[in-house]
Amino acid sequence: MQIQFLDFQPHGDDRGQLIALEEGKEIPFPIRRVYYVYATTPEAVRGRHAHRSLRQVLVCVHGSCRVRLDDGRERCEVLLDSPRRGLEIDGLLWREIDHFSPDAVLMVLASELYDESDYIRDYQAFRALAEEAWKEKELGEKEFGEEERP
Numbered sequence: 001m002q003i004q005f006l007d008f009q010p011h012g013d014d015r016g017q018l019i020a021l022e023e024g025k026e027i028p029f030p031i032r033r034v035y036y037v038y039a040t041t042p043e044a045v046r047g048r049h050a051h052r053s054l055r056q057v058l059v060c061v062h063g064s065c066r067v068r069l070d071d072g073r074e075r076c077e078v079l080l081d082s083p084r085r086g087l088e089i090d091g092l093l094w095r096e097i098d099h100f101s102p103d104a105v106l107m108v109l110a111s112e113l114y115d116e117s118d119y120i121r122d123y124q125a126f127r128a129l130a131e132e133a134w135k136e137k138e139l140g141e142k143e144f145g146e147e148e149r150p
C-alpha cells in the first residue's frame with residue numbers, strides 16, 4: 001500500500017516555529033472542515049470506519065498516535081509524532097487510530113463537511129466494497145493494456 005506523507009516546511013525564527021497549511025499548496029484539496037481529537041484515554045481506539053469519498057490529512061500536532069490503514073487487501077500502520085508531517089488518507093481505506101500519548105492532539109483537515117452518509121462503519125460491508133473497487137481497477141488496467149497492444 002502506498003502511504004502518502006506530506007512534509008510541511010516550518011517557518012522558524014528565534015521566537016519558535018510556525019507551520020501554515022493552505023489548500024492547493026500543502027493540502028491537495030479544498031479544506032472544508034477542521035477538527036481535532038485530544039484528551040484521549042489510554043485505551044482509546046478512534047475511527048474504525050472507512051469513508052466513501054472524503055479526503056483527509058491527519059497531523060498529530062502534539063504528542064503521538066498510531067494510524068492503522070487497511071485497503072481491503074493490505075494493511076499497514078504508521079506513527080504520527082510530528083507537527084511537520086501529515087498523513088493523507090484518500091480513497092476507500094479502513095482506518096483505526098490508537099496508542100495516543102497522553103498529550104496527543106490529532107488535527108484533521110477534511111475535504112467535506114460532516115456527513116454521516118459518507119461513513120462505512122461495518123467492516124464486512126467495507127471489505128465487499130473494497131473488493132469490488134479492486135476488481136474494477138484490475139479490469140480497467142487489463143482493458144487499457146489490451147488497447148495499447150498493436
Ligand code: T46
Nearest residue numbers: 033035037045046047048051056058095097108113114
Ligand atoms: C476520521 C477519524 C480520523 C461531528 O459532529 N463533526 C465532525 O466533523 C466529526 C468528525 C465528528 N462529529 C461528532 C460525531 C460523533 O458524535 O463527534 C462525535 C465523535 O465522532 P467520531 O466517532 O466519528 O470520531 P472518530 O475520532 O472515531 O473519527 C473521526 C472522524 O469522524 C473520521 O472521519 O477519519 O476521526
